[in-house]
Amino acid sequence: MFMRYFSRLLSAMAGPRPVVLSGPSGAGKSTLLKKLMQEYDSVFGFSVSHTTRTPRPGEQDGKDYHFVTREAMQAGINNGEFIESAEFSGNMYGTSKAAVQAVQAKNLICILDIDMQGVKNIKRTDLNPLYISIQPPSIDVLENRLRHRKTESEESLQRRLQIATVDMELSKEPGMFDVQIVNDNLEDAYGQLKHALLEEINVVKKVNMSS
Template sequence: MSATTTSSGGTRVKPLVIVGPSGVGKGTLIEKLNKNHPNSFGFSVSHTTRDPRPGEENGVHYHFVEKSLMEQEIADGKFLEHANVHLNIYGTSFKAVDDVASKGVCCILDIDIQGAEIVKNSGKLDCAYVFIQPPSIPELERRLRGRGTETEEAVTKRMQNATKEIERGEKLGSAFFDAIIVNDDLDSAYEKLKDVVVRRIFTPA
């Protein structure tokens, strides 16, 4: 894949916003994109006030920060978007996006639907938007429970939020998203995602 070219001869690559409920497989699809095209993408590392899960590294999976610090930086205007999710704050800083864009690659933003709406409505970034859906609500719950990292209370809360996010995504529909992809088969979902990336990001207008 190659980037589009600006009139000044530099590269300007449209960011990719991937939205979908927890457990739908966004992370796996992003990893597959990066693995198959290691020089074309960069991941915008979000900030969160929640504790790391087993195996998660600070600065790699998330920037894990104290709630008071993140609240202050939000007040200082350092965040492109932020949202309260599962009693914690998640957000994307301008610096996180700039760090990726400065390398001339496509910046991937894995954010929730609230954040995607904030980004799009702000008009500050021209992005491609993709919504990843589960085959069904029961299948999504099965995947979340299969992680083995969530308490019953956490699973219940995530399922409540997932249902709302799916309903909102369906309501926004194709008027908002460049593609809505049902992740019932990983390889098929990946091919559909890759098609969107080629058409909307790496094909010159």
């Protein structure tokens, strides 16, 4: 019954086909997304996720995340307002239906940056996005990148590496993703990402030009 409700809910979402971007922290998703949004600012819209974690320096509420209390987020999940939600490092994260609709209403391709748990949740709905996986060349390269950031405690870093190891294995499962990109070289990875999205980009551009 609950999943049928989700199916009806998502069928009603008109607009360009969304894109699900997934991969471990440190794989380079944020950097690639930033490049994509700069080059195609009139084509893509970013789905702003909800989270119960505290903002990091420089993060803005409503732009980077919707920062909410655990109680408020749980109430939203219970009310069926979220497409997917997950818990990571003691914090809740999720994508609301309203966040996706707000982007699609502008005739933009909605980008959802979510973890593997979220990918599995969305696969049980009728959203029908394009699934793209961004992966590091190896777990060693990922560890170096995370250490270079200097934003994690050793405990948090080890937890992220454990999750990343599972993520990298799951991403290889047949049918899990439409496109797999190994971010060894940023420009090469960006070229692959653009190529994967070119068909959807051209459709939106055509519609926007004629309207």
